[in-house]
Amino acid sequence: xxxxxxxxxQDIVKRFFIGCPNELQVLDHIGLDVRAGEFVSIVGExxxxxxxxxxxxxxxxxxxxxxxxxxxxxxxxxxxxxxxDIRNAKVGFVFQTFNxxxxxxxxxxxxxxxxxxxVSRTKRTARAKELLRLVGMxxxxxxxxxxxxxxxxxxxxxxxxxxxxxxxxxxxEPTGALDSVTGRLVMDIFHSLHKESGKTIVLITHxxxxxxxxxxxxxxxxxxxxxxxKGSN
Amino acid sequence: MDMFENLSLAIGSLKANKMRTLLTLLGIVIGIAxxxxxxxxxxxxxDSILGAIQGMGAGNITASVQQRSGEEDDGDFAADxxxxxxxxxxxxxxxxxxxxxxxxxxxxSDFRENFPDQIENISLSESVGSGQVKDGRKYANVSVxxxxxxxxxxxxxxxxxxxxxxxxxxxxxxxxxxxxxxFAKSIFGSQEPVGEQIKIYQGEQIYxxxxxxxxxxxxxxxxxxxxxxxxxxxxxxxIPVSAAKSWNGSESGYMSFTIRTRVGVDTDAFLAQAQSYFxxxxxxxxxxEVSVSSMESLMNAIGSILDALSLGLAMIAxxxxxxxxxxxxxxLLVSITERTKEIGIRKALGAKNAxxxxxxxxxxxxxxxxxxxxGIVGGIGLGLIGSQILGFQAHPSVFTILLALGVSMLIGIxxxxxxxxxxxxxxxxxxxxxx
Numbered sequence: 001x002x003x004x005x006x007x008x009x010q011d012i013v014k015r016f017f018i019g020c021p022n023e024l025q026v027l028d029h030i031g032l033d034v035r036a037g038e039f040v041s042i043v044g045e046x047x048x049x050x051x052x053x054x055x056x057x058x059x060x061x062x063x064x065x066x067x068x069x070x071x072x073x074x075x076x077x078x079x080x081x082x083x084x085d086i087r088n089a090k091v092g093f094v095f096q097t098f099n100x101x102x103x104x105x106x107x108x109x110x111x112x113x114x115x116x117x118x119v120s121r122t123k124r125t126a127r128a129k130e131l132l133r134l135v136g137m138x139x140x141x142x143x144x145x146x147x148x149x150x151x152x153x154x155x156x157x158x159x160x161x162x163x164x165x166x167x168x169x170x171x172x173e174p175t176g177a178l179d180s181v182t183g184r185l186v187m188d189i190f191h192s193l194h195k196e197s198g199k200t201i202v203l204i205t206h207x208x209x210x211x212x213x214x215x216x217x218x219x220x221x222x223x224x225x226x227x228x229x230k231g232s233n
Numbered sequence: 234m235d236m237f238e239n240l241s242l243a244i245g246s247l248k249a250n251k252m253r254t255l256l257t258l259l260g261i262v263i264g265i266a267x268x269x270x271x272x273x274x275x276x277x278x279x280d281s282i283l284g285a286i287q288g289m290g291a292g293n294i295t296a297s298v299q300q301r302s303g304e305e306d307d308g309d310f311a312a313d314x315x316x317x318x319x320x321x322x323x324x325x326x327x328x329x330x331x332x333x334x335x336x337x338x339x340x341x342s343d344f345r346e347n348f349p350d351q352i353e354n355i356s357l358s359e360s361v362g363s364g365q366v367k368d369g370r371k372y373a374n375v376s377v378x379x380x381x382x383x384x385x386x387x388x389x390x391x392x393x394x395x396x397x398x399x400x401x402x403x404x405x406x407x408x409x410x411x412x413x414x415x416f417a418k419s420i421f422g423s424q425e426p427v428g429e430q431i432k433i434y435q436g437e438q439i440y441x442x443x444x445x446x447x448x449x450x451x452x453x454x455x456x457x458x459x460x461x462x463x464x465x466x467x468x469x470x471x472i473p474v475s476a477a478k479s480w481n482g483s484e485s486g487y488m489s490f491t492i493r494t495r496v497g498v499d500t501d502a503f504l505a506q507a508q509s510y511f512x513x514x515x516x517x518x519x520x521x522e523v524s525v526s527s528m529e530s531l532m533n534a535i536g537s538i539l540d541a542l543s544l545g546l547a548m549i550a551x552x553x554x555x556x557x558x559x560x561x562x563x564x565l566l567v568s569i570t571e572r573t574k575e576i577g578i579r580k581a582l583g584a585k586n587a588x589x590x591x592x593x594x595x596x597x598x599x600x601x602x603x604x605x606x607x608g609i610v611g612g613i614g615l616g617l618i619g620s621q622i623l624g625f626q627a628h629p630s631v632f633t634i635l636l637a638l639g640v641s642m643l644i645g646i647x648x649x650x651x652x653x654x655x656x657x658x659x660x661x662x663x664x665x666x667x668x
Contacts, residue, residue: 088584
């Protein structure tokens with residue numbers, strides 16, 4: 001196995017309602033590889049299957065057919081608990097709608113993945129503070145999510161995604177709910193994580209403009225990869 | 234995931250919905266409080282009643298003349314009960330014991346000589362009835378009882394002044410009386426009572442007796458019903474049994490007597506010996522026999538009846554606990570639906586099913602424990618008030634309190650498990666999509 005490959009997908013098929021009259025094939029023999037340290041984007045219209053692909057990459061879902069190896073781990077054989085461990089250790093999610101846990105401070109939100117990983121209280125508080133400083137949120141650590149603006153929430157979410165130093169950061173339309181200025185700020189954080197920390201980042205978006213900023217653009221249509229090209233920047 | 238984090242999570246989410254938490258708590262509080270209250274009143278009642286019986290002499294054995302239960306022999310009794318119609322003529326009319334049916338002084342002294350190692354004392358008594366002692370404007374209510382010399386010892390009467398009735402008083406049928414300290418105080422005040430004459434008024438009759446002793450009256454009287462003014466309380470006045478018999482105009486012999494056994498005597502074995510001893514005397518008596526029984530067996534019987542009674546009531550109260558538990562389950566299900574998205578986020582961040590399950594069960598246990606503690610405090614309060622009203626000394630039992638805590642925790646686990654499991658098994662993708 002090539003250790004250079006962070007994500008290695010072969011002939012991934014995903015069907016829903018298997019055996020029912022309304023059986024639906026969402027992903028059709030997807031082959032995808034992402035190198036360690038690469039910043040790639042997956043673009044497609046809604047209904048192209050990119051959410052389903054993201055769920056499989058992020059170990060939230062299993063493919064119906066095909067082989068998926070994430071950071072050297074074959075995902076085909078894992079049970080629910082193992083998938084939880086993989087999500088916890090290897091995947092950092094950034095969602096369009098931020099998905100911070102309500103009534104929980106920014107600091108506690110960033111601590112959550114470490115809590116589930118069994119990191120001690122002092123260590124996780126220290127790391128959470130460090131990460132919040134990295135995204136420029138050290139002033140608002142004790143704020144609740146409803147006291148933060150969209151851009152601030154997303155920065156906390158990025159800090160949370162970095163908590164367990166994951167193999168990949170999986171960002172699903174991270175700027176979709178933000179205005180252009182704060183969206184720009186969030187994209188800059190991704191770029192700096194990529195350049196300075198060498199993070200592997202998979203950006204899922206419907207915006208060609210954002211995709212151009214990444215190293216490689218993978219186009220998805222009707223559950224098939226229709227093109228792979230380099231980003232223009 | 235550590236326990237402390239679970240606790241603070243649970244407390245946080247309970248605080249977030251204060252009113253809802255309060256209402257949910259209420260179910261458990263009411264349930265636990267009523268169980269504890271009933272158990273407290275129940276055990277106080279049992280203790281007080283058994284204590285009172287103990288005071289009457291728990292180690293004593295009572296022998297009494299009773300009508301035979303069967304016409305010919307005891308074995309027929311069951312058949313009589315099964316076929317009452319067919320043998321109705323065989324059911325005897327209530328026979329009145331005649332002088333020949335009574336236990337005589339001779340029988341009692343023979344009995345005593347037969348078991349010198351077992352019998353410490355024998356108490357004989359003949360109730361005369363109530364009367365009033367008057368001296369000018371002072372008065373005291375009394376219950377007059379004729380006793381032998383053994384009565385005082387068997388019934389633990391404590392003489393504080395003078396002496397108790399002696400055998401000589403009985404054989405001479407002297408008009409002497411032993412009175413209570415309360416009586417002495419209300420009739421004689423600070424004056425020395427021993428040697429003084431008292432007049433006992435009963436109906437039209439007036440009897441004159443000399444006080445020979447004063448005993449200490451029991452302070453822990455169970456007074457049920459309407460409260461009685463201190464000076465109207467009726468105390469016992471003891472006179473020689475022979476004097477009582479002539480007062481009553483009754484026949485010689487006794488319908489019952491009480492035996493105090495020596496320390497270390499096997500009560501059950503002696504009971505059987507005494508029974509067979511008297512069976513010989515009454516073998517030819519067709520209507521009556523002497524039945525020997527101990528207070529201990531009566532106490533056990535009463536004790537178990539009272540325990541069963543309070544347990545039964547507590548069981549009924551426990552139904553409200555189940556209702557409270559269902560309330561918790563209901564609220565948790567609502568809470569889980571509301572927090573579907575949060576559960577999805579936690580799962581996406583790597584929370585295992587077990588972690589989610591523990592989080593919600595912790596919440597349920599905390600509600601139950603808080604409710605349990607408030608309920609215990611309230612229940613003890615209710616128990617104290619209830620015992621006070623019924624006139625018993627309250628005895629909250631530690632065992633019941635610990636049991637209540639354990640039960641509330643179990644309710645938390647039992648009724649929390651289903652909702653918690655439902656949360657744990659949510660599909661993370663669908664949970665994340667939930668708005």
